[in-house]
Amino acid sequence: MTMLHDPKRIYVFDTTLRDGEQVPGCQLSSIEKIEIGKALEELGVDIIEAGFPVSSPGDFNSVVELSKAIRGPIICALTRANKQDIDIAAESLKFAKHARIHTGIGASDMHIKYKFNSTREEILERAVSAVKYAKKFVEDIEFYAEDAGRADPIFLAQMVEAVIAAGATVVNIPDTNGYCLPDQYGQKIRFLMENVKNIDRAILAVHCHNDLGLATANTIAGIQNGARQVECTINGIGERAGNTSIEEVAMILKTHHSLGLHTNINSKKFYDISRMVSRMMNMPVQPNKAIVGKNAFAHSSGIHQDGVLKHRENYEIINPEDVGIPRSDIILTARSGRHALKHHLERLGYILERIDLEEVYHRFLEMADLKKDLNDEDILLLMGDGCEKNYIDGVKIKLLQVICGDPFNPMATVKLDVNGQEQEASATGNGPVDATIKAIHQIIGKDISLNEFQIQAMHGGSDDISRVNMRVSFNNRNYDGYGFSTDIVKASANAYLDALNKIT
């Protein structure tokens, strides 16, 4: 794909599946990579770095499979500056509709001396030869000048000019060690824009690491000074302290119109893809992570809660719906006021006219003194598991029977009261909960998918109460359900029905 040089367009290069996947414990199967790749395509990224094919047969295979499965974005494979790496990358990309080879070598004196035991002249030659060799296979060649953040700007400019002359279409200026300050990095990009004679024949890319927590700031400084490709990962995952996070960069550009720059990203997909990557890579998202953290739109102090409820923008610069979160979360704590409690009760489906708010508020404060913050399940417990809820008139359980254990195949029979009519179904599953959900689903028959499922014991002990949270989606909207019981199958069925009953 030839990049059209709209001067205000920022190309998004996602490296979740390469730099992100290098994190210990985050390795993915090819199938998982394809699932993430498809989600990245829907998100609207321009380039997907699919792997480092020479590093292992598994990585090679992932690039092959992603090349077959993804037809929109460019598929990119990483190499070092040598023929064998480039041969293998070219082979792995042979099914790609739009292929790019990303080759490169160290540019700082530190890397030249202590990594390659070489000289600037020799490194320059190797860089140029690698680009020329890669160009025999594909038209689109990106060159990375590793550790450019610490490289001498004059030598870096020489290198950039030489690789562009050799055929590089994109030149990546990585701050490999997350060393630069935003103004230093910005000046480095500006220096290249102003001093590399053939710079109009290529795009400069920024690739920042987060060792000092400056990856996003440096990326923004880079594009303010002329770079037009940003290299990022979902949730900012990556080596050590991570890479620049895609959601932060995209939302900065969206929030600050004055920058006059835009991407092709559909930010409404952020929350779902963030959770998908976190789940598949076993990498929790820190609660205070900008944009996608659990607390990113949660307000806990009474003053903020009151302010948000009066006018959301008092305390929110981004509408949570713009990043795929249906609403702001008001966290209830001992400092919360009646306004916030009322808001939660209404959201959970309680009819306020039937409730003595003063009495509930009094009980709420007692509970809040015992527990740091109260979530939806606590409120349901406080209210006696929802006997006043106004939505439990749709579907109710009349009978639930499960058979499971060795050597039986888990099977569930469910009888539901659906708006006054009894309906029954049986299903098998890979466990008693799965069988129960499938049996309920058979009766309901809507195109509902279960996206999140959590079981939590309240106190410990085999006689404990389990609380189950489920999130289902229907017609592109999410619905949360909660269930409580000493029987985890019953708690799960209750949670599923609770969510279904919220679908209007």
Ligand code: KIV
């Ligand atoms: O951080 C870095 O320098 C890299 C290169 C391989 C592009 O990831």
Ligand code: ZN
């Ligand atoms: Zn990197």
